[in-house]
Amino acid sequence: MAGVDLSSAEEGLKAWLAQRFHGTMHYMQRHGLRRARPAELLPGTLSVINARMDYLPRHAADDWQAVEWQRLKDPQQATVSVYARGRDYHKVLRARLQALADRLAAEVGPHGARVFTDSGPVLEVELAVRSGLGWRGKHTLALQREGGSMFFLGEIYVDLALPPTPPTETHCGRCTACIDVCPTQAIVAPYRLDARRCISYLTIEHEGAIPEALRPLLGNRIYGCDDCQLACPWNKYAQRSTLPDFDARAPLDGATLLQLWAWDEAEFLRRTEGSAIRRIGHARWQRNLAVALGNALRVAPDAEIESALCQRLPAADELLAEHIAWALRQLSSAPTAPPATAAG
Ligand code: SF4
Ligand code: SF4
Secondary structure, eight states: OBOSOOGGGHHHHHHHHHTTTTTTOHHHHHHGGGGGOHHHHSTTOOEEEEEEEEOBOTTOOTTHHHHHHHHHHOTTBOEEOGGGSSSOHHHHHHHHHHHHHHHHHHHHOSOOEEEESSOSSOOHHHHHHHTTSOEEOTTSSEEBTTTBTOEEEEEEEESSOOOOOOOOOOOOTTOOHHHHHOTTOOEEETTEEOGGGOHHIIIIIOOSOOOGGGHHHHTTEEEOOOHHHHTOGGGGGOOBOSSGGGSOOTTTTTOBHHHHHTOOHHHHHHHTTTSGGGGGHHHHHHHHHHHHHHHHHHHSOOHHHHHHHHHHGGGOOHHHHHHHHHHHHGGGGSOOOOOOOTTO
16 A cells, blocks of 8 residues: 655656656656646545556466577567567456455445556556555566566555555665666666667557667567566566466467568457557557568578568558668678588
8 A cells, every 4th residue: 555645756757757768658748747646646545555466477487587588589589578478467457456446345335446557647666666565676667576577567546544555675786687688778777767768668659660770679579578577686586477367379479570470450450359469559560570570681681581571562651661671671781691612
């Protein structure tokens, strides 16, 4: 439980917005300080109940981090962020939070309550940290000793004065693994993220062209990025979900870029039904894939990839055509095969 006076977080939020670190997430600017003022968002709110839900799939291997690092090394594989491989977490978490809110109402009588999960102008990590659900890591996510950071957050705003639960100590110490590993140096200082450089933002939230200078750094990441969490030593304690909802759906756990590139819009919509991925739409999905295919071509020329990109070009809209053209240009940076010698 956390109280609603987040005024000490307002300066940081203002500075973050002033530096335009939110990129094209204009709603963040629009919501301004309302995110730090729960009682303005929902008048009468006195407390916030904070909850976490682990999302590591039930059958994740013991060495799941090593498996993920390996996937990132294969340029023709498609990497989708672990949290997005199963059912849309908004639906799962929201239903559970609502059930919790209903049970609370049954216990204490009718009261004002509203549930959020990444679904409104809510300072989620700040509230979670204040309520003792974890501490803020240098990558800006909440994490805890018993569960790492592979969990979703959700909140119930209530007009009940509940006793706040105490915050926990922080345990990042001198570690900087998340900062050092970030492919785009998006963590510009401990606890400070420039979303404009973050691959999660670029592949999910960002509309329009992906900045050219950052494209090579995306590698084969086509939806989100887990690197800062994979590198975090506390994630060896990440808990597996008890729910089947977050089990990876085929083919999102093991598809090649070319398999996903072959999806037309109807197939994209069918395959991503009930998944958070559907929210980005087919156009952004293809844009991301074009970048990843270009990155694969730069590592090694591949006639199949080249032909698949060329085939899509005539019908592509301006944005996609530009990304395809960029991808094809990566061939000029690809290593050339050494000339065959007489000895073979
Ligand atoms: S999600 Fe990826 S790009 Fe974003 S901060 Fe973490 S490591 Fe960097
Ligand atoms: S990688 Fe290190 S610095 Fe980053 S969140 Fe984890 S413990 Fe903290």
